[in-house]
Amino acid sequence: MGDFISVTEPRKERRKNGQHPITLVYICRTSVQVLCGLALLLETAIGIAVKDSIPVIHFLLLQIPPLRERRFSNCYECAYLYIITNIYPTLYVQVVLAASIVSKSGKVLVSRQFVDMSRIRIEGLLAAFPKLVGTGKQHTYVETENVRYVYQPIEALYLLLVTNKQSNILEDLDTLRLLSKLVPEYSMSLDEEGICRTAFELIFAFDEVISLGHKENVTVAQVKQYCEMESHEEKLHKLVLQSKINETKDVMKRKASEIDKSKIEKSRGDRGGFKGLQGMGSGRLESSFSEMSISSSGSGFGSGSGFGLTTDVDSFSSKPKGRAPSSATAPPKGLGMQLGKTQKTNQFLESLKAEGEVILEDVQPKAATSKSAAPPPTDPVTLTVEEKLNVTLKRDGGVSNFDVQGTLSLQILNQEDGLIQVQVETGGNPGILFKTHPNINKELFSNENILGLKDPNRPFPTGQAGDVAGVGLLRWRMQSVDESMVPLTINCWPSVSGNETYVSIEYEASTMFDLRNVVISVPLPALREAPNVRQIDGEWRYDSRNSVLEWSILLIDNSNRSGSMEFVVPPADSSAFFPISVQFAATSTFSDLKVVNILPLRGGPPPKFSQRTHLIADNYQVV
Template structure:
């Protein structure tokens, strides 16, 4: 006998599983299978149908047919024996004998057919042997997958070790520059903590205390006793220089390998005169420094509207010299009725309500002086603003993905408010997994593609009245529109929603007011289009 093909087809003639065993064109096999429903009879459990060229040996399986296509010279008894073997194999691999169940286990059934029939001839095997042979192949596949997973895990471990070495190298470098671990703690975060719960009055020295949560204020700073000499650790050379050099060299090799793979690496440049690292604020140079910072949390809907709009602001004070601590700060709070202010518990609330002046309840106690390298200061005033009005949003993003044929066209447009000049704007758009970078056809600004994380960064250095709107258009392979969300946005601005300004610093002991400077900044903490 010679079995040309074995198939499972529906009664309408649709081939669900088909395995060809001899050299015959696909069109020929499809033609033979398509002709079978017109030749089959009804009311028989299993039988055969002959044509001029081939013989159909079949058996009904519920709403399907198990079919063998053989030549007319084959032994009908052997054909029926082969058919019985296949009919026992089908329920072993497909518990659900319908179209959906057969399609789900199509590959397993084809592998079983291959073990039962070889080159058109029936193998002398049983159902148990066929299952055993298939399981042995599956075992080899599992072993291969285990080896591959082991290699992946080993690579991840190497990456973790390299990342740990880079972090340790940076910590060692910071220790050498700042003078030890304590200085690193105080300078490690340039963020102003908006919580006042960490500050308290010291029973002995008076004034503000600190639990070390981003404030870095000495508890003894209100004492009239002079400060002791600073520790010599700040001037001591860094320890373990040889170890640092070795770690730095390995870190540089790792960064070079990332660059070779197409990863963009931002170099950690040593600060020079008049410049500082972006992660650490500039150290104060004036006797009194006041920092006004607002953090923006916004969630915009992709179809328009605002899900969340929250602004949290802080006014903090830093004093370099103890003799300048007996002061009061006069401010302007703007005319925004949606901004709610709250002073620190040690601030004279009545003085602030009547005169917009921030001073301690006890005017005889000075404000604390800051430590060297501590740029966060002491929080005096905080405020909050919430709204659901889309008109107050400084930057709106509209994303329009559309599938056309074998491509997806994505158009993104930004519109900025005339109130703010936005700096260092970066719009991050997630993309589907791509083999090649997206085809950017038009852009206002610059773009960068990250192949590892599969996202596109759209960068605009400055958005002001000259470019309040801009667009980006790119093309990728077909993808679901939801893939391009959420879109993340980050930027900074020199103007705030509260419009808080420091008007003057008033000395309480007489004499000329100390020189002061103020820093104002609006930053994004979480800004998304979902």
């Protein structure tokens, strides 16, 4: 069909009119020549405009049976796209020019262009963006003479879309929201190092969301599935191949055991006829019995009965150790069979996981531990404020238990920074009772809110960078029955109608906290298939092994303080949907404890310090 060409430059007459090609495609030269030639022929002979003839010719060519093949139809589709984008580009409007992640200083971390754009131009556009962003403005777009910037702050970074001014800003904002949900899925740490480490994964995800500058109708779960590129045929092929390998190992094991048994029987026969062979040359006897590690001295073979009793035990106990090189592979062979069993078990577990089952083996606690583990500190002094929330809510309303336990821990990397005192500021909550460590000066904390050791000449202990626990300085606890203190309330309303049970679940979040990674786990009766989720604000997942429906919301802030989910299951009692478990995290606490300053006891400038604050739902249930 001809060689492929890259369409990168518009025609000269189109450049005069300001019409430029807005996409980069690789098409077949012959297909373009056929379509353009027929269109120009009709325009010259009959007077039909190219605008009207190109779609008709494209349709008629694809009706010819030989041209219906995949390789031919793809060529003509690309050729048709090339022609309409060069001759009539207004019929095909480009929306997103580039999707990028930049720092607030203008450093480009990741950028994916969806048009043919030089590196100098995209770098110039991205470098000019931080200068255009105003500090006091509430909107999240900036327009220039040629392009529009649609952006969203992500901690210390900007997620940015560069579009033309004719694009639909509502679609751009929808695209931006989808990309903002994808970035935390692939980059666990939203900083420059984390983004650069997962740059290619982010580019692949951007390509699944935006195609030729237009947003695809996909969700976060679909993008993750497309990027994983899992193949059922590949898994099946690997399982069949592994089963053949295991069968071969079993056959080898049986053959090896048969050979060992035959050698043992042969050695027993040789020992029974030893007296008859005693007059033979000693060279063969020495070579045969040296394998059994038995001395060939004359006293050792004094009587036939003594020989028979001793060598039966010695041959079985010492033969595997003193055999020839053929038996030296026996221990690795046994080890290989043990590893084979482990691989077989792992393959079985992997097949269950591929079917959607959740395996609660040793792997899951390790994964949970690594996921919840905080990154190691990098500053000389790190103070961590952590609160664990234990709440039990009643399904009909009210609070059965509300308990907050908090800790302030200190971690020092360098020993020379140990002689310090920590000045803190409490939120003034009268319901919180603070308790200091026994080695902390209580009077100093009560009078001046300063945490220091009783012995001022004694430094705080230091820890390694991997030790994120630190040294506990302060503890506090708060208990209450006030429902207004609850950060998240859940209402579940099951109702039976005919052969179905309609379940409506609503959540309401307090304005005190912005909750992250919220997971609401609703137990369900035993089902043969997943429930029918009719409406949901967020994402859902069905755990068939534990019969639990998980409702996930990435972030709850002022834009979504309330939400609901509706699903349908077979008839069931209302108590089957309780207790409901909730998990979430927040970056603010009830105590509102803040580290004001670090006071060095030796004089000089205070060491650099950082504060980490997080609230965790340790045990949060609706019963």
